[in-house]
């Protein structure tokens with residue numbers, strides 16, 4: 001039926017162009033829709049959570065774990081509500097992943113706790129018999145890179161208008177208020193300086209180590225250092 005097209009390279013090229021352009025539009029246009037805006041209740045990552053996200057990327061957790069729940073019963077029964085595009089508004093880049101050697105982690109914060117992660121990351125098979133996930137022992141010693149997390153916050157706040165509120169702007173009209181599901185609004189604080197960012201991250205780290213048992217990690221945080229394990233747990237807990 002389409003032999004004439006194969007014999008006519010110009011028409012063929014035009015046909016290919018139109019088909020691909022149409023397919024491109026179908027992919028692109030919905031991203032401008034309301035549903036692709038940040039979902040109500042979706043907030044940008046705090047400094048410590050963002051640092052934890054960097055630990056996740058540096059250790060290639062996304063090579064084995066997806067963060068994308070498909071709209072199938074088998075998935076929603078196990079992981080919770082299927083993913084909505086507005087949930088990824090502050091993920092740069094998104095970490096959907098393409099392989100599930102381990103389970104999906106998009107909502108892991110709903111069913112795993114700080115205490116559980118603390119043991120699992122040190123010795124996965126000790127918590128889940130037969131687990132093939134590697135142990136990440138160095139995370140209990142390596143210090144978290146807050147500088148890079150703060151640099152990313154500054155970048156996305158100015159370039160992508162991610163709604164962070166500088167400490168100095170809290171309570172003023174410059175505060176970037178974010179709508180929440182219960183009708184209230186909140187803000188996500190970002191330090192005015194790197195020193196401030198470190199102070200905020202440490203305060204958040206202290207809340208997390210309160211639920212941890214590792215004495216070395218607790219000791220490090222009490223001395224003002226944040227081991228990577230604390231940051232990755234902050235990030236895991238934020239995935240909901």
Ligand code: HEC
Nearest residue numbers: 056059060061064101102103108124128131132133134136
């Ligand atoms: C080689 C593949 C692999 C890599 C890399 C990997 N994991 Fe896993 N992960 C698994 C497997 C398999 C499981 C399921 C068994 C278990 O719970 O240990 C799992 C389970 C988990 C769970 C429990 C999820 C649940 O719903 O029970 C968490 C949390 C997790 N991994 C976090 C991480 C983090 C964070 C990293 C990166 C630092 C990481 N994983 C890297 C394979 C991997």
